[in-house]
């Protein structure tokens with residue numbers, strides 16, 4: 001198993017997503033690893049409304065903060081397609097590693113959630129090495145926090161975002 005295969009396994013990437021490139025930048029502090037995920041040209045994607053395999057209409061470049069790669073900050077980059085479904089029109093697909101609208105991967109959010117149960121938010125942001133502003137941005141979007149702090153045991157009835165921690 002080579003380094004690329006280890007990264008693919010670690011990210012849990014599945015077709016049509018593939019790891020196209022990786023880059024370690026040691027000129028910045030802390031050092032950062034950038035991973036570039038793509039799909040093969042001509043791939044079909046499930047329409048978010050009906051699941052029908054549809055061609056891509058266009059792509060938007062997105063970046064997510066991922067768990068540190070050893071001591072290096074790690075960022076995941078991908079061109080996320082919008083599908084063009086004959087019935088439902090143009091819709092942005094969901095990627096398997098992040099919730100829609102989040103700037104963090106699911107694994108990063110999960111790490112944040114397990115820490116926030118044990119320590120104040122400020123300490124969590126220090127531990128994860130994200131700025132207070134980034135933490136303020138991610139905190140209200142964490143599903144488990146809403147589940148545990150607002151409803152006690154379960155997601156709120158009006159919770160529309162599936163909670164990956166209660167699956």
Ligand SMILES: [Zn+2]
Pocket residue numbers: 047048049050051052085086087088089
């Ligand atoms: Zn559709």
